[in-house]
Amino acid sequence: MHIRLLLFFTERVIPFFIATTYLYFCSIILIEVIRRYVFGDASPWGEMTARYAFVYLTYVAASEAIRHGKHIRIDVLPKKLGRPWATILRIYNEFLLILLAGFVIFFSLKIMKIQINFDIVMPAADVNMAFAQAALPLGWTLILLRLIQNWIQPVVAKIETKDGDLNG
Numbered sequence: 001m002h003i004r005l006l007l008f009f010t011e012r013v014i015p016f017f018i019a020t021t022y023l024y025f026c027s028i029i030l031i032e033v034i035r036r037y038v039f040g041d042a043s044p045w046g047e048m049t050a051r052y053a054f055v056y057l058t059y060v061a062a063s064e065a066i067r068h069g070k071h072i073r074i075d076v077l078p079k080k081l082g083r084p085w086a087t088i089l090r091i092y093n094e095f096l097l098i099l100l101a102g103f104v105i106f107f108s109l110k111i112m113k114i115q116i117n118f119d120i121v122m123p124a125a126d127v128n129m130a131f132a133q134a135a136l137p138l139g140w141t142l143i144l145l146r147l148i149q150n151w152i153q154p155v156v157a158k159i160e161t162k163d164g165d166l167n168g
Contacts, residue, residue: 010149014064014142021057025050044124052132059139067146094147101144108136 028050036042065071073093078086114120115130122129 010067014060018057018061018064021053021060025053025057028053048122048124052135055132056135056139059135060142063139063142063146066143067149069150094151098144098147101140101147104140105137105144108133108140112137 028046032042032046032050035046062071078089081089112130112133115128115133120129121127122132
């Protein structure tokens with residue numbers, strides 16, 4: 001049951017969130033450009049919400065890129081070293097990424113706590129700044145989950161293959 005929920009979240013909810021956020025971002029920018037140049041008026045909340053929608057979009061899409069292995073990486077050294085050293089380098093790289101994710105999540109939650117305690121709000125919208133800051137721990141938690149998912153999937157596939165060979 002939990003696996004199906006995770007798969008639904010991974011396969012449906014995240015791509016829907018990315019598409020919806022991108023559509024919102026583009027729509028608000030278009031509306032604000034029309035309002036500014038046609039009507040001579042613009043709302044400050046539109047530009048601000050579009051900015052934070054873009055931040056959310058960036059972090060969630062980054063986690064999706066890591067899931068599919070489409071993120072930017074330097075692969076000259078692993079290709080030259082050969083398979084065993086490339087695997088060690090990949091493990092080291094992902095370990096460093098996990099450490100970075102831990103630091104970002106920890107310190108961004110500390111900043112959010114300060115923003116909530118002192119009721120720091122966005123200048124153009126009367127919304128607590130912690131809502132905008134939540135993109136960091138959310139995005140990096142998703143990145144962390146994607147890294148774990150990338151390590152678990154081959155193991156599960158290997159177990160399923162062995163079970164298939166034993167049963168059939």
